[in-house]
Amino acid sequence: MIDKTISAQQAIAPVTDGQSVMVGGFGVPGTPFLLIEALLAKGVSELTLIKNEANEAGLGVSKLIEAGRVRRLITSHLGLNATVIGLMNSGAIGVEFFPQGILAEKIRAGGAGLLAIVSDIGIDTILRNDKQLLRCGDRDGIVEPALRADIALVHAAKADRAGNLVYEKSARNFNPLMATAADLVIAEAEQVVEIGELAPDEIHTPGAFVDRVVAIEELLPAYGVLHHHVR
Amino acid sequence: MIDKTISAQQAIAPVTDGQSVMVGGFGVPGTPFLLIEALLAKGVSELTLIKNEANEAGLGVSKLIEAGRVRRLITSHLGLNATVIGLMNSGAIGVEFFPQGILAEKIRAGGAGLLAIVSDIGIDTILRNDKQLLRCGDRDGIVEPALRADIALVHAAKADRAGNLVYEKSARNFNPLMATAADLVIAEAEQVVEIGELAPDEIHTPGAFVDRVVAIEELLPAYGVLHHHVR
Amino acid sequence: MSVDAKTKIARRAAREIQAGQVINLGIGIPTLIPSFLPPDLPLTMHSENGIVGAGTISAPGKADRNLIDAGGTYITVVPGASFCDSALSFSLVRGGRLDVSFLGALEVSQQGDLANWIIPGKFAPGIGGAMELAQKARRLIITTTHATRKGEPKILRSCTLPLTARACVDLIITELAVISVQPDGLVLEEIAAETELEIVLQLTEAPLVVGAALKRF
Amino acid sequence: MSVDAKTKIARRAAREIQAGQVINLGIGIPTLIPSFLPPDLPLTMHSENGIVGAGTISAPGKADRNLIDAGGTYITVVPGASFCDSALSFSLVRGGRLDVSFLGALEVSQQGDLANWIIPGKFAPGIGGAMELAQKARRLIITTTHATRKGEPKILRSCTLPLTARACVDLIITELAVISVQPDGLVLEEIAAETELEIVLQLTEAPLVVGAALKRF
Numbered sequence: 001m002i003d004k005t006i007s008a009q010q011a012i013a014p015v016t017d018g019q020s021v022m023v024g025g026f027g028v029p030g031t032p033f034l035l036i037e038a039l040l041a042k043g044v045s046e047l048t049l050i051k052n053e054a055n056e057a058g059l060g061v062s063k064l065i066e067a068g069r070v071r072r073l074i075t076s077h078l079g080l081n082a083t084v085i086g087l088m089n090s091g092a093i094g095v096e097f098f099p100q101g102i103l104a105e106k107i108r109a110g111g112a113g114l115l116a117i118v119s120d121i122g123i124d125t126i127l128r129n130d131k132q133l134l135r136c137g138d139r140d141g142i143v144e145p146a147l148r149a150d151i152a153l154v155h156a157a158k159a160d161r162a163g164n165l166v167y168e169k170s171a172r173n174f175n176p177l178m179a180t181a182a183d184l185v186i187a188e189a190e191q192v193v194e195i196g197e198l199a200p201d202e203i204h205t206p207g208a209f210v211d212r213v214v215a216i217e218e219l220l221p222a223y224g225v226l227h228h229h230v231r
Numbered sequence: 232m233i234d235k236t237i238s239a240q241q242a243i244a245p246v247t248d249g250q251s252v253m254v255g256g257f258g259v260p261g262t263p264f265l266l267i268e269a270l271l272a273k274g275v276s277e278l279t280l281i282k283n284e285a286n287e288a289g290l291g292v293s294k295l296i297e298a299g300r301v302r303r304l305i306t307s308h309l310g311l312n313a314t315v316i317g318l319m320n321s322g323a324i325g326v327e328f329f330p331q332g333i334l335a336e337k338i339r340a341g342g343a344g345l346l347a348i349v350s351d352i353g354i355d356t357i358l359r360n361d362k363q364l365l366r367c368g369d370r371d372g373i374v375e376p377a378l379r380a381d382i383a384l385v386h387a388a389k390a391d392r393a394g395n396l397v398y399e400k401s402a403r404n405f406n407p408l409m410a411t412a413a414d415l416v417i418a419e420a421e422q423v424v425e426i427g428e429l430a431p432d433e434i435h436t437p438g439a440f441v442d443r444v445v446a447i448e449e450l451l452p453a454y455g456v457l458h459h460h461v462r
Numbered sequence: 463m464s465v466d467a468k469t470k471i472a473r474r475a476a477r478e479i480q481a482g483q484v485i486n487l488g489i490g491i492p493t494l495i496p497s498f499l500p501p502d503l504p505l506t507m508h509s510e511n512g513i514v515g516a517g518t519i520s521a522p523g524k525a526d527r528n529l530i531d532a533g534g535t536y537i538t539v540v541p542g543a544s545f546c547d548s549a550l551s552f553s554l555v556r557g558g559r560l561d562v563s564f565l566g567a568l569e570v571s572q573q574g575d576l577a578n579w580i581i582p583g584k585f586a587p588g589i590g591g592a593m594e595l596a597q598k599a600r601r602l603i604i605t606t607t608h609a610t611r612k613g614e615p616k617i618l619r620s621c622t623l624p625l626t627a628r629a630c631v632d633l634i635i636t637e638l639a640v641i642s643v644q645p646d647g648l649v650l651e652e653i654a655a656e657t658e659l660e661i662v663l664q665l666t667e668a669p670l671v672v673g674a675a676l677k678r679f
Numbered sequence: 680m681s682v683d684a685k686t687k688i689a690r691r692a693a694r695e696i697q698a699g700q701v702i703n704l705g706i707g708i709p710t711l712i713p714s715f716l717p718p719d720l721p722l723t724m725h726s727e728n729g730i731v732g733a734g735t736i737s738a739p740g741k742a743d744r745n746l747i748d749a750g751g752t753y754i755t756v757v758p759g760a761s762f763c764d765s766a767l768s769f770s771l772v773r774g775g776r777l778d779v780s781f782l783g784a785l786e787v788s789q790q791g792d793l794a795n796w797i798i799p800g801k802f803a804p805g806i807g808g809a810m811e812l813a814q815k816a817r818r819l820i821i822t823t824t825h826a827t828r829k830g831e832p833k834i835l836r837s838c839t840l841p842l843t844a845r846a847c848v849d850l851i852i853t854e855l856a857v858i859s860v861q862p863d864g865l866v867l868e869e870i871a872a873e874t875e876l877e878i879v880l881q882l883t884e885a886p887l888v889v890g891a892a893l894k895r896f
Contacts (some may be wrong), residue, residue, distance in 0.1 A: 001721055002699055002721045002723075002759070011597070026511040026530075026532075026548070027511070027530050027534050028527065028529045028530070029511075029527065029529070029530055030528075030557070037841070052548070053588075053674045057664070075588060076588055076589060076590055076591075077587055077588035077589060077590035078587050078588050079587040079588065080534060081460075085586075085587060095588050098589065099375040099586045099589045099590075099591070099592075099594050100510060100548065100552065100589065100590050100591045100594070100595045101510075101548065101549070101551070101553075101556060101591065101594045102551025102552075102557060102594070103548075104547070104548035104551075104552055105343065105345065105549060105552070108770075109348070110774075111770050111772055111774045112336065112766070112769070112770040112774055113337065113350070113367075113770065113772070113774045113775065113815060114348050114349060114350050114773070115347050115349045115350060115351055115365075115367040115372040116348070116349040116365070116367050116372065117347070117348055117349070118344060118345060118346045118348070118349065118374070119257070119345050119556070119591055119597075120346055120597075121556070121594055121597060121598075122291060122597075122627075124625060124627060124628035124629075124803075125593065125624060125625045125626065125628075126624045126625075127589075127593070127628065134346075134347070134365060134374065136346040136347050136374070136376060138636075139346060141346040141347065143349070143365065143367070145368070149268070153606075160759060162723075162759045164759060164761055164765070165553050167806045167883025168432060168434070168528045169431070169432065169513075169514055169526065169528040169529045169539075169545055170509070170511050170512055170513055170528060170529050170530055170531075170545060171528045172281070172432075172511050172512050172545050172546065172547050173511050173547060173548050174547070174548050176547045177546070177547055177548060177549055178776055180767075180770050180771075180776075181774070183775075187293070195756030195758050195759035196759055198761075198790070199757075200400070200756060200761045200762050201397070201400065201403075201433070201761075201762055202432070202433045203398060203762075204547075204759035206731035206761045206763060206771065207723070207759060207769070208701045208725065208731050208733075208771055209724050209771065209774075209776055210777050211616040215337060223527060224527055224533070225525045225526075225527050225536065229530065229534045230522075230525050230536055230537060231247070231519045231535055231536070232504055233482055233504045233542070255616060255657075257728040257729075257747075257749075257765070258728070258745055258747050258751050259744065259747070260728075260745045260746070261745075262474025280646055283765070292472035296789065298855075302757075304693045305866075306805060307805055307806060307807055308804060308805035308806060308807035309804050309805050310804040310805065310807070311751060316803075316804060327805065328805045328806050329576055330806045330807075330808070330810045330811050331727060331765065331769065331806065331807050331808045331811070332727075332765065332766070332768070332769025332770075332772060332773060332808065332811045333769075333811070334765075335764070335765035335766040335768075335769055336769070337768060339553075339766045341557075341890075342553050342819050343549070343552070343553040343557055344553065344555070344557045344598060345556070350773070351814075352773070352810050352811055352814060352815075353806075353810050353814075353844075355842060355844060355845035355846075356810065356841060356842045356843065356844065357841045358806075358810070362613075373585045388745075391542060393506075393542040393544060395544055398762075399729055399745045400730075400743065400745040400746045400756075400762055401726070401728050401729055401745060401746050401747055401748075401762060402745045403729050403762050403763065403764050404728050404729050404764060404765045405764070406764070408764055408765060409768055410537070411553050411554075411557055412552075412557070412560075414558075419621065425541035426541050427541030427542055429542075429544075431515070431539060431543045431544045431545050432544075434544035434545075435764075437507065437544040437550075437554065437850075438514070438542060438544070439484045439506050439514050439554055439559050440554065440557075440559055453742060455744055456743075456744050456753065457751070458740045460747065460751045460752055460753060461737070461739075461742050461753055462736045462743075462752055462753070
């Protein structure tokens with residue numbers, strides 16, 4: 001039987017300085033904190049990080065950024081992370097913003113082996129500046145190149161040993177997209193089950209996309225409820 | 232509560248001559264035979280039909296084509312339907328072929344509100360002729376416009392009254408894509424359940440994409456096993 | 463902005479929602495809208511992070527670590543809800559399945575242009591879902607205070623800030639007025655019970671046509 | 680083509696598959712490959728219609744109306760299988776996750792060009808998944824008779840038919856030979872036990888470099 005399970009440390013071992021790393025999650029849900037900790041511990045730097053946001057100060061990918069490991073961040077919104085906004089404003093990291101759904105589509109297109117997508121989002125805004133434009137019928141579109149990474153780190157609720165993944169609730173978000181869009185896809189899972197235990201119609205990411213599976217032995221506190229967001 | 236259930240006849244009532252109709256299915260699995268029969272009974276013509284293939288002679292969408300209701304067919308492969316190939320060769324219908332996954336992406340892009348996708352599939356073949364090309368970095372791409380339709384007919388194993396859909400096994404295929412890509416989306420379902428009965432993580436198509444739900448009271452013989460394909 | 467103003471805007475905005483619609487609530491004032499909706503109104507609330515059928519803010523002590531809305535608040539879902547990935551979530555928006563989007567504004571122009579995502583050199587946290595929501599919702603309703611904290615108009619002849627989307631706004635709801643965006647400009651449809659027409663006109667830079675049947679709200 | 684030839688090709692092709700690979704089997708000869716695989720070889724069989732983990736042909740009387748492969752045959756799935764839509768199914772192919780694709784051929788050129796989808800004016804059933812499989816599989820293995828029914832070579836200096844994809848073929852397996860596509864041309868790696876080198880060369884239009892360690896199969 002195929003068995004892709006491995007320790008977090010071993011899973012992350014191939015990552016080297018200067019690589020691009022996609023990280024799933026939208027806020028806390030779906031952020032692979034265990035893999036991020038392993039990446040932090042490994043000490044690689046000059047990374048290009050691709051994530052919807054930068055988590056919050058002191059949490060998740062923000063720790064990588066605060067530790068100076070990230071040269072460039074490709075993201076959608078940093079509204080909840082004043083620390084990273086500060087690092088951006090000081091020039092400590094380069095940040096490239098995309099509309100959230102366009103970021104998702106760029107990543108998806110990378111996974112789908114497309115060269116680019118063409119959309120009209122932002123066509124009447126400053127986003128069109130410096131972008132490749134394309135006339136499509138009677139409309140102008142912005143050409144957005146597909147986005148792939150060397151490494152993807154994703155978080156699943158369940159995985160089997162073959163890498164089939166199931167996400168839970170709003171922890172799905174960017175994870176299934178990134179799980180298709182990197183040369184090395186590493187998934188952490190809260191529960192790892194035997195092959196055959198997941199229902200074929202309910203699997204969100206087929207195992208063929210996933211290279212390594214890391215079982216989360218015990219949930220770090222980071223995975224918990226952020227009390228300052230409880231209303 | 233939202234209740235989108237309706238009879239097949241009423242569901243199909245808005246379809247008019249000359250409209251474009253996407254039909255889910257790959258072979259028998261996922262083909263909405265009941266809705267196709269309702270469309271046939273309604274008698275509209277000059278349709279543009281979008282389907283992976285044309286089913287087989289005497290079955291499914293082939294009945295629409297054989298009855299002269301289809302002016303143009305956008306498809307991927309007709310290898311199992313010599314009748315429709317004959318109608319194509321005689322000029323009775325116009326046929327436009329796309330690589331299967333590119334057809335899927337075009338439909339998906341229509342549903343995603345994109346203008347186009349850019350891919351390198353077929354770039355070294357006659358497919359590049361007459362296509363809009365785009366230089367992406369150091370590669371040439373073919374620009375494929377997004378594809379939407381007036382109507383989408385899809386088949387689900389289960390639906391709830393709000394239009395949430397769950398597909399079964401290889402009957403999923405083009406259905407979830409088409410369910411996002413038409414102005415009026417009509418889903419037939421083998422089982423219609425109450426709102427709340429489908430697990431939120433296991434729904435393949437959110438009800439917000441679906442306008443009308445038709446319960447299949449009794450499966451037509453067409454839904455059954457095609458004995459000439461049993462090996 | 464006073465709590466009263468926010469409440470007033472949210473209460474009035476709630477009246478724009480019709481049974482069966484798919485809606486998205488931006489951060490800020492729009493998140494207050496649900497408290498003013500009839501409890502049995504069938505609705506589908508979309509959240510950009512992949513929720514179709516968002517519910518209410520989670521009860522004290524009941525927060526689910528895997529269930530937040532796009533603003534980070536712990537929420538619940540309603541019966542019939544589903545979860546999807548970020549691509550499908552925005553397909554719903556860009557594909558034309560979002561009936562109404564409620565967003566805040568820094569500036570709105572008389573052509574219905576919206577600026578709400580960046581103040582160059584001062585405020586640039588990113589884009590998020592704002593452009594797609596503004597540009598692609600079937601109906602875009604802006605909920606905002608009528609003027610800035612300094613008393614400067616936010617409803618302008620032309621936006622001075624970089625746009626979120628051009629000609630996207632359908633209705634502007636402030637604590638003072640309800641203004642619709644028409645092909646030939648802005649129409650003052652309603653004014654607040656406790657204000658005067660002159661005050662509204664004074665705090666609005668864009669020309670306002672006073673609607674034929676000006677109502678109080 | 681004799682059953683023996685097909686069997687011979689499929690049996691030899693099966694030896695190209697390694698444990699853990701993701702493979703796709705085209706229609707025709709490739710569908711015969713599974714019978715020659717070690718039963719415990721861990722593999723993931725992809726089918727274009729949205730199956731990752733296809734199994735064997737369904738047992739008599741056990742056909743499931745919702746479970747066919749891309750060729751229309753009723754099949755089973757293996758433990759660990761999953762279903763997906765047609766977009767994700769081809770993301771797997773175009774995104775580089777398909778290790779080996781086996782396809783038939785009308786013509787193959789010495790540059791590894793493949794023609795297998797159209798004979799203008801005679802045979803034009805469409806494209807299906809062939810272009811994507813040919814162009815994007817990490818390794819493309821062609822299983823085909825060495826010559827046409829009329830005895831004309833199919834392995835040519837240049838393809839005469841419209842291409843499926845350019846420079847895509849890695850290995851050609853026929854009933855007579857195993858030929859690899861190298862940067863400087865075709866290399867004859869193996870010849871069938873019951874044939875002669877001269878026959879192979881005679882039935883091949885493209886120049887063949889005879890491999891240093893020519894084996895029999």
